[in-house]
Amino acid sequence: MGYAVLGAWLVQAAVGTMLLVGWARHARGAAAGSVLSHAMLMVGFLVPWSLFIASGSPFWAWAAVAVLFVGIPFGDAMMVGRSRSIRGETNPGLRDYGSAVGTVFSGLMPPKVTFHALFSAVVFFGSVALAVVATIGAAAGGPV
Template sequence: MGYAVILAWLIQAAVGATLLVSWARHARGRDAGLVLTHVTMMIGFLVPWTAFVATGVVAWAWAGFAILLVFIGFGDATMVRRARAVTGVSEPGARDYWRAVRVALKGRLGWRVTFHALFAPVVFFGSLAVCIIATVAA
């Protein structure tokens, strides 16, 4: 099951890499802190997750999941900011996030952003499921 998460992560990372290249070409450094932190830590997720797959030590899986839990939101924040720029609308709190999701689903942020946003839960909840199953099995 740990390998399935790596496969999902690789798919997500491939699309993310194309987004990163587009951002580097066109964003002129806008939201660099969010983008680079998100990218760095999502790559960083692979280190403990690979250690888990190689050793079976559940603590490694939970360490990887903790990285996702803390830093996946940086990508969400980037999507929200982009949706604000596209629509010119900013709403407080979670309403801003859900509006950004609707904007992405309508295709206004491009197919890659939409895919990346919709596929992120596969990695996130897949990792969580593996962590829980591995913990119970141990």
């Protein structure tokens, strides 16, 4: 099952790379901190996840989940900013997260952004689920 999450991550990485290339071409460095932090951390997920696949150790699964917990909010900040731009609002902060999710589901976001935002749940919840399963398996003393 670790390979299924890896496959989902590869799909996310492909779409994320397209978004990153578009940003590099058109954004003129806007939100560079969030964009680059998100991209680097999401690529960084591969290290502990690969170690989890190789070893079956719940430690590595949870380490990968921790990377997601740190990296995903940078992507969420970009989604909120883009949603504000689409809606013509300028208020700062992440308090507009609910509105941003609504913008994603309303179809107002570009298709690649919408896919990347929605499909991220597959990687995140898949990783968490496998970390839980690996932990239960290790606690029971059986194979993962």
